[in-house]
Amino acid sequence: MTRTASPRVEGYAALAGAAFVAALALRRPELAVAGAPFALVLALGLRLARDPRVRLGLELETTRTLEDSRVAAELTVRGETAVDRLELFLDLPADVEVAEAAAAAAIRLRPGEERSLPFELRCRHWGVHRVGDIEVRVRDPLRLVVWEERFALGTTLKAYPREEQLDRLLAPLQTRALTGSDVARTKGDGIEYADLRDYVPGDRLRSINWRASARRTSLVVNERHPERNTDVVLLVDSFSDVRGPSRSTLDEAVRATAALATRYLDRRDRVGLVSFGGLLRWIQPGLGLVQRFRLIESLLETGVSPTYAWRNVNVIPGRALPSKALVLGLTPLVDPRFVSAIQDLRARGYDVAVVEIDPAGAVEPGRSEAERLAYRLWLLQRETLRSQLVRLGIAVSRWDASSPLEVPVEEVRTFRRYARLARV
Amino acid sequence: MRGGDLVLQVGIRMAAVAIVVLVIALVLGWARLVPLALGLLGGVYALYLAADDPPIDVATPVFAAGLLVAAELAYWSLEERENVSAERGEVLRRAAIVAVEGAIALVLGAGLLALADAARTRGLAVDLFGAAAAAAALLLLARLARR
Numbered sequence: 069m070t071r072t073a074s075p076r077v078e079g080y081a082a083l084a085g086a087a088f089v090a091a092l093a094l095r096r097p098e099l100a101v102a103g104a105p106f107a108l109v110l111a112l113g114l115r116l117a118r119d120p121r122v123r124l125g126l127e128l129e130t131t132r133t134l135e136d137s138r139v140a141a142e143l144t145v146r147g148e149t150a151v152d153r154l155e156l157f158l159d160l161p162a163d164v165e166v167a168e169a170a171a172a173a174a175i176r177l178r179p180g181e182e183r184s185l186p187f188e189l190r191c192r193h194w195g196v197h198r199v200g201d202i203e204v205r206v207r208d209p210l211r212l213v214v215w216e217e218r219f220a221l222g223t224t225l226k227a228y229p230r231e232e233q234l235d236r237l238l239a240p241l242q243t244r245a246l247t248g249s250d251v252a253r254t255k256g257d258g259i260e261y262a263d264l265r266d267y268v269p270g271d272r273l274r275s276i277n278w279r280a281s282a283r284r285t286s287l288v289v290n291e292r293h294p295e296r297n298t299d300v301v302l303l304v305d306s307f308s309d310v311r312g313p314s315r316s317t318l319d320e321a322v323r324a325t326a327a328l329a330t331r332y333l334d335r336r337d338r339v340g341l342v343s344f345g346g347l348l349r350w351i352q353p354g355l356g357l358v359q360r361f362r363l364i365e366s367l368l369e370t371g372v373s374p375t376y377a378w379r380n381v382n383v384i385p386g387r388a389l390p391s392k393a394l395v396l397g398l399t400p401l402v403d404p405r406f407v408s409a410i411q412d413l414r415a416r417g418y419d420v421a422v423v424e425i426d427p428a429g430a431v432e433p434g435r436s437e438a439e440r441l442a443y444r445l446w447l448l449q450r451e452t453l454r455s456q457l458v459r460l461g462i463a464v465s466r467w468d469a470s471s472p473l474e475v476p477v478e479e480v481r482t483f484r485r486y487a488r489l490a491r492v
Numbered sequence: 493m494r495g496g497d498l499v500l501q502v503g504i505r506m507a508a509v510a511i512v513v514l515v516i517a518l519v520l521g522w523a524r525l526v527p528l529a530l531g532l533l534g535g536v537y538a539l540y541l542a543a544d545d546p547p548i549d550v551a552t553p554v555f556a557a558g559l560l561v562a563a564e565l566a567y568w569s570l571e572e573r574e575n576v577s578a579e580r581g582e583v584l585r586r587a588a589i590v591a592v593e594g595a596i597a598l599v600l601g602a603g604l605l606a607l608a609d610a611a612r613t614r615g616l617a618v619d620l621f622g623a624a625a626a627a628a629a630l631l632l633l634a635r636l637a638r639r
Binding site for chain 2: 074075076078079080081082083084085086087088090091092094096097098099100101102103104105106107108109110111153155157169170171172173174175176207209210211
């Protein structure tokens with residue numbers, strides 16, 4: 069522990085010294101008497117101050133939590149020597165706070181005494197947070213000496229993004245061969261009714277539609293749509309993050325991606341992730357709970373890595389973008405490299421839809437006339453960009469966190485229901 | 493204006509300045525101003541002693557104890573500026589320590605004052621002994637502070 073003198077030492081020494089000098093100069097013993105208590109406190113305090121020995125341990129109830137949820141924690145402190153006042157300061161990241169208490173506590177320890185200090189942590193923001201750094205300050209009984217040490221207990225807390233409300237999902241144009249929850253456009257064994265056709269030898273008797281057959285002269289059978297699963301690739305734009313006072317487009321994109329991934333995986337679809345930006349991160353499509361954790365843990369590391377290099381979809385591995393996959397882009401449509409990548413994917417025949425994380429709310433229109441004009445021009449430019457994407461057959465819907473994620477998903481569904489499939 | 497009145501007025505102004513300096517130190521958290529404020533109060537007392545020149549001031553132990561308690565409370569106040577949740581009873585315990593320090597200062601002051609009063613008429617040798625003791629005390633302080 070680093071030992072330093074408190075401001076008292078300097079102050080008391082100055083007062084005692086001045087009193088003694090004044091007593092000699094003025095030949096008044098009263099002034100020496102006035103300075104003597106300060107000298108006594110200094111002499112006693114410095115003589116009695118002993119270097120303390122303290123041990124610390126931090127335990128978290130869990131190392132994984134949800135945004136805005138609380139995690140119980142316990143700080144264990146053991147004093148090898150007597151400690152008159154032990155101040156503990158939790159050095160927490162900006163997005164983590166101690167719930168309903170101060171992040172600092174002061175206790176007194178007898179020799180060999182062990183104390184447990186329970187508290188609760190709350191993560192205000194998703195991410196991987198390091199919470200094990202503790203600043204310790206010890207004071208002696210007369211508060212003349214201060215010992216300080218920083219303990220790095222190396223505990224990380226992962227806060228997963230909170231889930232967005234999402235009941236209906238975007239259906240893909242094409243499905244895979246495996247069984248899932250999507251009604252395929254093809255005909256085969258399934259539950260959903262598709263059409264009627266004439267009976268041919270080999271058809272199962274249970275598929276004969278007896279009512280329709282009675283109205284005709286020949287047997288007819290029901291045709292059905294099979295239930296299949298699909299590949300969904302969530303393409304997150306990490307080229308740019310438009311930050312306002314209370315929102316960030318990247319944060320909202322990550323929350324939306326986590327919600328979409330969870331819901332698609334619940335439907336037994338294969339979900340993959342491509343974080344396309346300065347750093348390329350990708351996870352090839354997969355199924356199940358493990359894939360869910362893999363995706364969300366990867367999302368936690370998503371951040372903007374500034375780069376000026378031009379990137380296109382060629383840098384994305386083929387395994388991460390299977391053919392017939394539904395590619396769902398989550399982007400503020402700010403960086404031309406991401407827009408170009410979306411257009412490129414559409415041109416290669418992928419089924420592409422875009423949820424635009426609307427950055428307009430995070431940008432101030434400005435005060436001067438010129439600034440407001442620039443803002444309006446920028447909005448018009450964005451409208452033009454959206455129109456270009458729509459003309460390519462890419463459904464684009466705007467979303468900000470003030471509305472449920474269902475709204476843009478429903479918009480895209482509606483667009484795809486009524487728009488013609490563009491073959492490019 | 494008589495000399496006594498002038499000293500009184502200067503003393504009142506110095507005391508007022510000392511209080512303002514102490515308030516600034518506490519509000520802004522500048523610990524270095526605390527000894528300056530208390531030094532000014534000591535200066536007022538020295539001025540009074542120099543002007544009135546009483547044989548021996550019996551109120552000195554009270555002044556010494558008061559000065560120490562004021563210093564302790566000022567530094568305590570500065571230490572509590574940080575938002576640290578202390579245990580129950582911590583404030584009472586600290587207040588008791590400050591009170592004990594004040595009481596010890598009172599007793600020590602009274603003892604030293606009695607000693608000084610007894611030594612007052614003993615001549616140059618006692619004065620030299622006193623000066624040597626003061627210098628030794630300062631040296632001891634400097635040595636302890638360096639540790």
